[in-house]
Each structure stands twice: as structure tokens, then as C-alpha cells.
Amino acid sequence: MNAILKMIACSSLAVALPCASQASPESPAPTGKLIDLGGHRLHLNCSGKGPVTVVIENGLGDFSFDWILVQQRVEKFTRVCTYDRAGYAWCDPGPKPRSFPQLNLELHDALAKAGERPPFILVGHSYGGGVVRNYALLYRSQVAGMVLVDIVHEDQRIPMGPSHIGRVRDDATGAAIPVPRENMMPSDKPPAPPAAAAASEAEPAPRQLPQEEQQMHLWAEQLPALEDAENSQRQWSAESMALMYKTPQKGSLGSIPLIVLTRAKGGYGNDMEVPAADLEAERLRLQASLVLLSSNGKQILVNSGHNMNLEAPAEVAEAIHAVVLACEKKSHAGH
Secondary structure, eight states, X not given: OOXXXXXXXXXXXXXXXXXXXXXXXXXXXXSSEEEEOSSSEEEEEEEOOOSSEEEEEOOTTOOGGGGXXXXXXXXTTSEEEEEEOTTSTTOOOOOSSOOHHXXXXXXXXXXXXXXXXXXXXXXXXXHHHHHHHHHHHHSGGGEEEEEEESOOOTXXXXXXXXXXXXXXXGGOOOXXXXXXXXXXXXXXXXXXXXXXXXXXXXXXXXXXXXXXXXXXXXXXXXXXXXXXXXXXXXXXXXXXXXXXXXXXXXXXXXXXXXXXXXXXXXXXXXXXXXXXXXXXXXXXXXXXXXXXXXXXXXXXXXXXXXXXXXXXXXXXXXXXXXXXXXXXXXXXXXX
């Protein structure tokens, strides 16, 4: 599950192995298509029809099918694509490091090779919020709108251990982010997994999911390549978040329709090194500031926990629908 603690970051998996190398004989059939990016494959699941395509970027430790409750609603009014990052579920490991630009390149190429045409409305949850924000900076002309689902602001302090509070960017070293690539190198190969991983270490599958998707989640979170990918994502998200903090972000998304979904209550306890009230005030202030990324932004407080795709799928789908309608209105006004 994508708890806020997991959101702290990045990892990688690599090596041009077929998905079968990552999947066990009892692997479930992919819900979508495996897109060949030249050395590794990405899993993309698109459904529905409409003038604009919604693309969903998962949180850390989440999978495409964790969004089924939202996808089933969105596909009724437009096209929607969920996908799995390299090293997740049916996907092969991908090139390292697993930086935001690397993830962006792979998604961009997978959408193009699958014939999915822009404009896109990007939906980013938790860790995925920084990823879609970076995508919009790299491929501005392709992004028509955005929904940020309880993401973490680059200056926001979050729980990072039993009592420790920190910022994702605190772990940045100032390392230059390498140019992203699709070609695989020997160094991209994930290390061999431990001899035996205890099954009890796996988190329970989200109970809100249908039974079939719960089984998929349990299968996917125990695949050996996942940890390597997430470790690299954690490491390199710190570098990107540090860059975001150093660069003025107000207006960085121009005037695209933007909705920021924020959980109404942070749920912090008083067992942390920073008082819960201080963390909550900071969270609400920084969440409100995300609206200023676009001159056409709006915030909605949702009575939900962090995983809104599971706990409040109707509200998430409604926000996506609102951005779809705003994009259509903007498009018509431009003609």
C-alpha cells in the first residue's frame, strides 16, 4: 500500500528480461497491454472513449489495478489509462536511475507507441504528484489539465519513521540527474533477491478492491524487482524535489485546469518529534499553495485518508470529470 511513509522516494530495476522473468508461473494475466520500449516493457491499461485521455500516475508501492474503482467511473465519460512503472507488476525492470525524468520518458514513449494521443489530463497520487508535475514541465504541449491527489509538497514535512519527521528533499545530495534513456545496460539489472523473503512481510491487500484485484496486489507487491525499483525512486525523488524547492513553482503549469485534492484531516499523532498541530497547519498551508501552480487552480478537501483512489473513488472521479469539462470548454473557446 502507498502509505505516506512510502512516498518518500525512488528506486530502480533494470535489465532487459522478459516480464516472465519477473512473473511467476501463477502470475495473473495482464489487465492491459505490454508496450515494448526497446529492451524493456511497460504495462499500460486504457479504456473508454473521449476527446481527452486521462493518464494516472500511481503512488509509491501502488499498481495500475489499484485504481480500478476510479477507472471504472472515468471510462464512462472519457478515455483513461492506468499503467505500471518499470519493475512493477508485469513490467520488466527499466533503466536506472529511476528519476522523475526517466519515469516521464518511459510513460511518454509507452503512450506514443500504444497510439494514445495527447492532450492528456494527468492524475498524480502521492509520490506520483511530483512525477506528473515534472512530466508537464518536460512535455508541456501534451498536458491539458491535472489532478493532484493528496500529494506531498516539496517543502512539506512528513512522518519518516517511528517518531522522525522530515522532508523528501532532505536526502538530496545535489547529484545531477542523468539524461533519461530507453536502452538497457548491465548495471541496470536488479541485484539478486534474498534467498527467501518472508511472506508475512507483505502488507495486506486493500480491502476496498474487488477480490481479483486484491489477489493481484498481493502477487505484485512480492515480486523481486519491485524493491530495487522503489529504492532508486526514493533516492532520486529527493533530488527532483530539491530542485522544485529551489525553483519558483507559482504559475509553472501556466493556465491549465488544475484540481488539488487534499484530505481534510492529516491524522497525525502526538508521538512525533514535531507537534501534530504544527504538522497539520503546515500541511494545509502547503496544500493550498499547490493551487498556485496554475492560474486556473482549485482545491477540494476530501473526507478520506491518503489513499483516495480506494477510500473516495467517486470524489476522485468527479474531480477528473470537472477537469475534463474545463478542458473541453477551454478548447471550444480557443476555436
